Amino acid sequence: MNNQEHTALLVMDMQNGIVSRFQHNQEVLQAVRRSVEAARRHSIQVIFVRVAFSEGYPEVSPRNKTFSAIRQMGGMTVLDEATQIHESFQPKDGEPVVTKHRVSAFSGSTLEIILRSKQIDTLILTGISTSGVVLSTLREAADKDYAIRVLSDACGDPDPEVHRVLTEKVFPRQAEVSTVDDWVNGLPND
Template sequence: MTSIRLNPARTAVVAMDLQPTILAGVNDQSYQILGKAEKVLAEARKVGALVVHVGVAFRDGYPEVNSRNKMFSAIKERGVLIQGKAGSELHPLSLAESSTVREREPCVYKRRVGAFSDTDLEAILRARDIDTIVLFGVATSGVVLSTLRVAADKDYHCLVVHDACADSDDEVHRVLVEKVFPKQADVLSTEEVIAAFQR
């Protein structure tokens, strides 16, 4: 069991790409992931940590998508993840029930894989003097990996909630959380993160 202690005043919990279209890619795991995410988010709200929601969505016509971008060209071809349209919304289980609480939780939409790419996420974190970020979401090899790499380079103390992440490839997920992420982050379970907030 880890002995990490999280200071809510300096910690942000960043829930990434928990959207129906993306969760469909890990369909058999989606409700397990959402259940774990819900627990971490509930604890963060209880202790007063900053909660930030990150999603990926494009404008009508996909003006942000270059034909050289394999991943996003495939999204454009499928006609999904258009901002404001079904499938691009944040999953209700990740959002606070209270509208007052929801208003305090910034939602950041990106047009690239990583949460820091072309977004105001860093400005939000700096405004609150955040030095620690707790990351989770879908996919492990997508938004989680990309965001962790940049966050570590920006000298944030990073934690990844391994059981609140998923990937369409279970082996890729395993290698990332067991071999790759520990080089730049503390990799914890949902229960360990909750305990770290309670210390």
């Protein structure tokens, strides 16, 4: 997977309201930062993905267990501080911020249109949480025939055992799994 022109790094759910729950795990946050820096150095498209809802939550069904709870508590709207990209990962010019309304980065977002318009066929996945956005996005991306790599140390999950099982046993069926350093070391020299 070295064709950088057709590759995108997805930085998923690295937004204030989610990153704040992972402040204790600085290793994951640092790994995501290293992946973003490496992608920028190697001219790989960086795309940020966040979850947010419109005022009044028209995207949230009462049957959706996760998001109906957010609707009841309030917050997580597109202008809410919790849905803004965390200051550690500020997008630069030309790095889209995609807003999704479900767990997968593809669901209810413009991600697929952006990928098609940029002729991206390879996705590098990072994000919080491994059992949420990373798993859902990986499954959908595999069904859409993208080549996929998961940067295991640039993904985090509230349950370390779930993270381990997914990255060691489940993800390798549909994606390459490596650390940020292994991925970066495999990129062509500047």
